[in-house]
Amino acid sequence: ETGVTQSPTHLIKTRGQQVTLRCSSQSGHNTVSWYQQALGQGPQFIFQYYREEENGRGNFPPRFSGLQFPNYSSELNVNALELDDSALYLCASSLETGGGYGYTFGSGTRLTVV
């Protein structure tokens, strides 16, 4: 059983640019959530996708957008990058929503905006 894989592992972008981060869900999982984790902080919920539809969103501006594909993999897109977007971006997959156990996190993408 494979876990959650994210790519790339590290990325450096310039302010104003756009970035796409990718996530492959754990086998059998149909729900994916994205979190932003600033240094020394806990993860902050960005949004969740369930069966290719957005199913909940945190307090992030519209320049943060996402997609979930039929194979349940997912993308996080961030437009007009700002310096404060520098963080670890975590993807978590689960089987159905409301599950009691199954949020499996990927190792994250470390994004640095300069």
Added chain:
Amino acid sequence: GQNIDQPTEMTATEGAIVQINCTYQTSGFNGLFWYQQHAGEAPTFLSYNVLDGLEEKGRFSSFLSRSKGYSYLLLKELQMKDSASYLCAVRDPSTDKLIFGTGTRLQVFP
């Protein structure tokens, strides 16, 4: 508002027992999770409580009191590899999101 509080840092000695507390004030509640996160790595699931009481899993136990908005993670027989950050998270029933605390960085010394 949504608020999860846990100590920022704790230290303990190898072989000892440590208790990491978490208090929460959230608009909804559908379970509390504890995760372990080593630096630069993914958070890994440790425990899940949705009913009051103690859940035991090997060296790790987690307790929940919903009326007090309180949980703790108990780590026994500490090992050096237990040095990590421990994240407390409450699931919001309306959005299914996890609301995390800032994490407790635990350092285990020989």
